[in-house]
Every structure is written in C-alpha cells, then in structure tokens.
Amino acid sequence: ASCANVSTRSLPRQVVDMDLSLALVAANPSHPYDSLWPVSLCTAEFYNLQGERMAAAHQYIVRSQSHWVVRLWKAVLWGPLIALGWVPETDGELEVLLLSEGDVSPTAYRDVWHAWICLRPPIPVLRAELRFRTRRSGIEGLIQQYPKLCCFAVVSGVAMTVSDLTLWLMGALMLRLR
DSSP states (O other), X not given: OEEEXXXXXXXXXXXXXXXXXXXXXXOOOSSGGGXXXXXXXXXXXXXXXXXXXXXXXXXXXXXXOOOHHHHHHHHHHHXXXXXXXXXXXXXXXXXXXXXXXXXXXXXXXXXXXXXXXXXXXXXXXXXXXXXXXXEOOHHHHHHHHOHHHHHHHHHHHHHHHHHHHHHHHXXXXXXXXX
C-alpha cells in the first residue's frame, strides 16, 4: 500500500459543506501487462488532534483502457495542440470523490487536523492532489451555485426599477404640465 499523511490545519474552519476528492495522474503503462490493474482501493481517514478518527471514506479507482484506434486518433488530432501547450493533456487523469456534502458534520470537520490517505494496491502515479471544494450557505451559497440566474435577477430588477421610475416621473411631469 502507498499512503500519505496530509495536514489539514491550514484549511478554513468556517465551511458549511465540503466535497473532498483525490485527483491522480497515473503513469502510462510501459508494458501491456502493467495495465492489468483494473481496481485500486482508495482509503481516506480523518483524525482530530488527539488521534481519534472523525470520519472515513473508501472508494474504488477503476482505470479504463481505450481502444488503440481511439488513442491513435486522439494523438493525431490533439497531439500538436498538446505539444504547443494550447490544450492540457488529460490522459491518465483520474478523480475519485472521497467525501461529499453531509458525510462529515461541520462541527466534526472543524476538529480534523490531519488525514491519512492510502492506495491499495499501489499504482504508479505521476501527480496526486487533494481537492477541497467548499460551498457556502445562505445568499452566498445561492450566488455560488446559480451565478447566471442571480445575475439575471439583479439585472431584471434594476431594469424594472428604472422603467417604473421613468413611468412615474413621466406621469408626474404630465400632471404638472396640465
């Protein structure tokens, strides 16, 4: 098993909802038999300052292999753009959702000081990162979740207010001119 101890002390403590995912860039297998690992278990355990386990998550990582024809066409079409740096390469990138909103209560999350993450069996990884996606509550959460709808509501509210004021002023001006 390959494991890592991750400190979570620098994360914000006033989070209401949080998603935690592990993003991996797996090495391309050099030999056809190296690609036979179909499944790997990813385990994440979260501990408080006293060493008590606050939460745990277990997810399987399944790496799919594409057909050689698909890989060839991807190389022909996207290869030059990737080589020039215009398009990021996403081959071998895997993302596993470990915790979603509601899996850990906000009070328990505030007590988490470090996480222990393991992959069994170990897989060849070029880069790994934990991605914390936080969501706010109330009006900030609404704006974060539906930005286009909120922008439309504000713009239409301002437009209706301006048109109402214009009509009112025009009516008042007409009455005054009589």
